[in-house]
Amino acid sequence: MVPDDAFDSDTAFFLKSLGFPELKIHHAFNHFDFVRSSRRILVIGPMGSGKTEYSSRVWRDSRVALTKSAVVADQTTNSGADRRRVFFIRSALDRSRFPDYPDDALAYRGGYERLGEAIAHIEDSFGLEEAMRRNPQTGTWIIDEASFYDERLAYVVLRESQQRGLIFIFPTLILNFRKSIFNASARLLLDLATDVFPLTAYCEHSDCMTDSFYTYRYYQVDGRECPALYFDPLIIVGGDARREDSREPNYCTRCDLHHYLPGKEYTFLVLKPLGAAAAQGDLQGLREELHALHADLSASQLQRSFAEHYNSGRPSDEINNNALRVACIAERALLFLFVEENLVSESQMQQLAGELDLDRDFLVRRLRDARRACRLDLSIDSAVLRD
Secondary structure, three states: OOOHHHOOHHHHHHHHHOOOOOOOOOOOOOOOOOOOOOOEEEEEOOOOOOHHHHHHHHHHHHHHHOOOOHHHHHHHEEOOEEEEEEEEEEEHHHOOOOOOOOOOEEEEOOEEEEOOOOEEEEOOHHHHHHHHHHOOOEEEEEEOOHHHOOOHHHHHHHHHHHHHOOEEEEEEOOEOOOOOEOOHHHHHHHHHOOEEEEOOEEOOOOOOOOEEOEEEEEEEEOOEEEEOOOOOOOOOOOOOOOOOOOOOOEEEEEOOOOOOOOOHHHHHHHHHHHHHHHHOOOOHHHHHHHHHHHHOHHHOHHHHHHHHHOOOOOHHHHHHHHHHHOOOHHHHHHHHHHHHOOOOOHHHHHHHHHHOOOOHHHHHHHHHHOOOOOOOOOOOOHHHHHO
């Protein structure tokens, strides 16, 4: 059997001589190789492409491999760690994602595997080290959504892989909803990977069957699809449930044509320069724009930018303009400048939130998601931001 990229005329002639029709033969999913050590495997693709389901297949393969003899154990063990023993790591922030499943479930869209003691929720790379100390005989570690962890995790993985021959599997988003590298951790995972398994999904637009590589974030407002603005908070923690709430997003996978990302021009032409001026001590321009975003959207530079870019009569213009229907646009803009760009200081964040009477509950939720503390007023206990 030969894969499609190696299929040539000689192979076709040979198969035809045996009575086979002309066809291409593709690789099926192979059973996982627990013999090869020190692998760092990226399993990448948009939401819904089957990254976590890939992990469940590895788990099921491990159950079979563990029934094999000591001869196989010699082939799969280094430094006392047997790569047939699989442990699943999930983020502590992700506990609410599958509320209807057991605590020990490796859950994915369509089912789950119960792992017993072979699963843990961690907060950071130090939590991973602790889990490895407690399970020294485990040789394969699946770290779900590894891009959400601190950059140090990449070097912990590299060290343990090289020194002990451990296998690490990363079912993770590499691209964020903006179609860019998720963060520095994702960049480091790409750098250290030995294998990459790219997965795709059907574009979830109702009129499309194209392969999709991208995660799309949108909001439902009065039954309308409202794409996330480019400066929407990068990290929003939540479950997979469908939401009719302009403060809480929905996700699906989309192709290039149906992935809408309005407000990118505004972000770089207007919002970031206003943030840069604020970083130099001049808050006036940013204050005026945030006030317009909060109280009179029609007076904002964002509205003028949309009128310029989304008025050509294309079918996508209506969808892009729907982005202005979401709540808390001023709050999203301020969070972008504070959390991601570090152009607005904590004291400026506090000042602007107070002066403009911004939605503190929304700000606190998004700051907590980003694990970025900022005391907005005396009624908010700083411990809330560390939950």
